[in-house]
Amino acid sequence: DVKVTQSSRYLVKRTGEKVFLECVQDMDHENMFWYRQDPGLGLRLIYFSYDVKMKEKGDIPEGYSVSREKKERFSLILESASTNQTSMYLCASSFPPLDSSTRPPMGQPQHFGDGTRLSIL
């Protein structure tokens, strides 16, 4: 079974702090993703990575950065936390598609961690 582990289930930080959210997967997946989930908005992609040291912006990258130094680990960084970054953060991983036109997309299905509920005070 694929295991995606997020380092914290709950986290409380203060405005202006630098916050690190860690994600580790054990299935040798090339693709890794960071989403945030907010009520009424579904999941929104922050950043994704398709290889070590590679990263791409998702739909809402502002205020975030990421790091992928090793294949199994993908870190999300809040450079200077703000209250509007209070949310549920979900990490996911998947195998890559064979080429850009392959279906299913993004090496579906994605395998998700259990999430980190982050509160910024």
Add this chain to the structure above:
Amino acid sequence: DQQVKQNSPSLSVQEGRISILNCDYTNSMFDYFLWYKKYPAEGPTFLISISSIKDKNEDGRFTVFLNKSAKHLSLHIVPSQPGDSAVYFCAASPKDSNYQLIWGAGTKLIIKP
């Protein structure tokens, strides 16, 4: 502007009956659709998918129907079981982007005993 809409925030169904969850989309470039299921305090798990070249895909108690002309898809669960109580997310991928997945806001399904 949400490109993938799940207009029912919640749905309550009697155990044993059919549950029908709906999803509408606006982008005609979407060609692959997925349903994920999420329990509280867990991440979403993949349920079933459908390509736009099909209009139906079935997996056990779960069937997804796609109506391209109406830009509408639905997930049918028959028969509904208490363990089906969860939030269901619809997601869509545009054909010109292999990495983009647009998610709906989710529908909370409650199965009553």
